[in-house]
Amino acid sequence: MDVLPKVVSVSILAMEALKGRVSPSLKFYNQLVEDLKMEWAGHNGEKALIYPLSQLENNKYLIFHGLRLQGDGYTVQLDVYLISLYFSLILEAKNWAGEVCFKKNPKQVVRIVNDVTQGMPNPVEQVKMQQHNIKKWLVDNQLPSIPIEGYAVFGSSTIVTIEKGYYEAEKFICKTDCLYSTIRKMETLYKTPVLTHEKLHEIKTQLLEKNTPLIKNLYEHYRFERSVIITGVRCPQCLVLGMKYKRKQWCCACGCNSKNAHIQALRDYLLLFGPAISNREMRWFLHLPSKSITSKLIAEVKLEKVGSTRKARYKLPWDLVYSTSFKSEKKV
Template sequence: MEALLRRIREFHPKRSIITEDLAKRTAGHKGEVSLSFHLSSLDHKKICILHNVRLKVNDFVFQIDFMLVSTNYILILEVKNIAGTIYFESNFDQFIRTINGKEEGFYNPLIQVRRQENLLKEWLNVNKLPSIPIESFIVFTNPQTIIKADNKFRDSKKIIHSYNLTNRIDFLQKIHRNQLLTEKELAKLTRLIKKKNEPEEVNILARYGIKKEEILKGVQCPKCSYLPLKRKGKWSCESCRCLFQDAHINAIHDYLHLLQPTISYHQFKDFLQIESRSVASKLLSSLGLPYTGSTKNRVYYLNKDSISLNQKTKQPL
């Protein structure tokens, strides 16, 4: 989303939607990072912590923010980084947030974790794995979030702040005292979950209905965001007059995120808007990317790790 916002025009009709979605994703990511701090104090020999798990059962894919697997039980953690006052309303099963005098409704996370529990039970059954108790918490990572509920609310034990997580896990350990899996079975289950995990593959342009032709080409100024820069020994910005040696690295990252994981010489030259053939060839070669094919038909392979500064030359695939 960050790459997309850099590569569409200022007044593009989808910009506000993308910006709003990015803010939600960023808040969610920050919440998961802060929760990792609390999870770091757990005994990793007894509890295996899996992050962002996506499993398929009966052609349906379900996602879990954190899954804690032990020999006694499995714990699902649904992470929420939401500011303001939140209210669980039982009559209509609603989840309402109030902030700065504005009230808005969200998808009820209790419905979400119940669904996750049922799907995970079915997944264990389909994969012929031992039946094991499944617990779940909805974890609010913002310590200033105020949590309220009506008198009919019966799931308060599932709602916690992140700073209470380790205490609640200790309590679960006391409830689930029976060891249902051996350490060997626990390791086997963990390996299977990792093997069956299906990372989300996102076509960001298709998600927002944006055509490839709408993506702005060229190298962007790291300082003032002007685009495109000109290559004159170094990358030169006509707006702020700054010079940069490796500003093209960010452009290739954008190409990878938005378009495709492979690039040819002609695609490289066109996307970076480089006029000189020799300059384009030299810069592409300096990236040291793995490739296949002869000189004319050569295809270079991009990934987050392969695009970096001062990289050693790699051998052809």
């Protein structure tokens, strides 16, 4: 059962929002495009785990995707975490292209892509560190201890070789197509429940409550000023920014009219500037003609007011990030 389903991370969405609102001639643009490629590859690697996990007995496991927990001086970030009454399991998705070799002496991981050999961070050590940290996190939060297994899971197209005698790599490495059978095999090793249903529920509640998704500060990361961000409402048809608000609808030079094209712009605002917006900021970002029209739109979107009347700001809900209204938008 997916308790924390797989979604596109806020970081990816914010980077996409940024990419769509800056000029490609800016210095950091190419880096942003490259980083996005990596992020999407990671996302797709994690998505590849969904099918084998969906084949498991439905109510046996609680499945958390993209869990991020903070402890005192450490962070636990898990692509997938499964918990049952019997054991728990960390899965680290590795969507690596090419051939990957786990060398024993010294312990190292080498990747070969297009005849280029490259040293990589060792997924075995990464999984071990995560096991250590989640164990510590459970103790720090006064939660019951539970066996913690872990795998780095490589996509079926990656060629993985493990040097003879590197037993830890054999223990911690798995391929996507073997994941289901590996978990089923593990079930035969853990036959006695170590948790009650109440304790399992307690762990689930704590994990969901303390999950803190990473929101990368893009301004610091790419070192740019807010002024480089191109404002305006994007046309859902021709995708050009700068629709005009006339008679309660958005009009584009291409002839497209829309009643709710501002939703996507507000979503970009939330991702790029954070969850609070004033009347003035909304007027600036959406290119609205007056304060009163902006107020009407704020009322229509039903934004919650925060602060005193003079300095009032409005709360943009994080749900907006996963809003599908833009996609299902009907042209008028």
